[in-house]
Amino acid sequence: MTTVTRAEILALRQSMPLAFRPSMEMRLKRWGLMLGFTALFAWCLYDFGFTPERIINGLSRLGRVLSFMFPPHIWTEWDQVSDILTGLGETLAMAFLGTLLGAVVAFPLSFLGAKNINRFAFFRFGVRRGFDIIRAFETLILALVFIRAFGLGPLPGVLAIAVGEIGVLAKLYAEAIENISKKPVEGVVASGGSRSQAIRFGMLPQVWPVLLSITLYNFESNVRSGTILGIVGAGGIGFILSDRIGAYRWDEAWSIIFLIIAMVYVIDALSGAIRERFIGKWEHAK
Incomplete structure (x- = not known):
């Protein structure tokens, strides 16, 4: 088998440049896609009112708002500090409970949506579309619906x-x-194990690290989402932040934003440590 070196390819490209050019049809398609994307982008900017004057005025007002945030507010009374800490705790609890409840229900349902577990294609298709329907509803919309049903609060x-x-x-x-790899599952079956034992001892040890990583990442994301839900009335620190912004108490709003950032950073660090601890242990066990 003849091997062509990179130097030979470069020499051929220099001696016969037209042979390496894309065809006219390919070039027309590329230009058409670029022009279509550019036209769509320009139309979106025009339709949404992206004008230089509007951007400059917006940045000027944003600068004034940011100037009101400094210096950050420092609470001196315990009642105020207690309210802020309670709001942070509620947001963290909302994210934890919501993620935990979602994971508990999603875990058994995931088996019905996996093609190597559920062999009934039509049933599996329906389960998968059910997942899509649930994901189609944004968490903020769900919060507004549940607030109507259950009232304000976490x-x-x-x-x-x-x-x-x-x-x-x-x-x-x-x-x-x-x-997952089929070999451990086939090994359990070959040794006389049942289907449930193949899932328990051949499949689950492979997916536990992935499931843990996915769940922890979603928990981190839900801590941030919990802040937004609080703004629409679902309690937590977001409700307090919305109240301070509505009252134009920008210095307190900035202090609350800083505490939210610090809480998210701590959660991210703890989640990373948990992943390092457990996922690393599983990988060494392999």
Whole structure:
């Protein structure tokens, strides 16, 4: 078998440049795609009112708003500090409970959506489309619906996160189950194990690290989502932040934003440590 070196290819490209050019049809397609994308981008800017004057005026007002945030507010009374800490705790609890409830429901459903577990294609198709329907509803919309049903407070936020996580986690769990290696499962079956034992001892040890990583990542994301849900009335620190912004108390709003950033950073660090601890242990066990 003859091997062509890179130097030979460069020499041929220099001696016969037209032979390496894309065909006219390919070039026309590229130019057509570029022009179509550029036209769509320009139309969106025009339709949404992206004008230089509007951008400059917006940045000027944003600068004034930011100037009101400094210096950040420092609370000196324990009642005020207690309210802020309670709001942060509620947001964290909403994210934790919502993620946990969603994961508990999504885990068994994911088996119904995995093609290597559920062999009934029509049934599996229906389950997968059910996941899609759940994911189609944004968590914020679900929170508004549950607020109407259950009233203001953290409960609608927990339910909104939980329902949204069922669709997301079930899909991700099912894909993780589908991507496992068949050899451990076949080994359990060859040694006389039942189908349930093949799942327990051949499949689950492979997917536990992936499921844990997915769940922790979604928990981190839900901590941020919990802040947004609080703004629409689902309790937590977002409700307090919305109140401070509505009252034009920008210095307190900035202090709350800083605390939210710090909380998300701490959650991210703890999640990373958990992944390092458990996933690393599973990888060494292999």
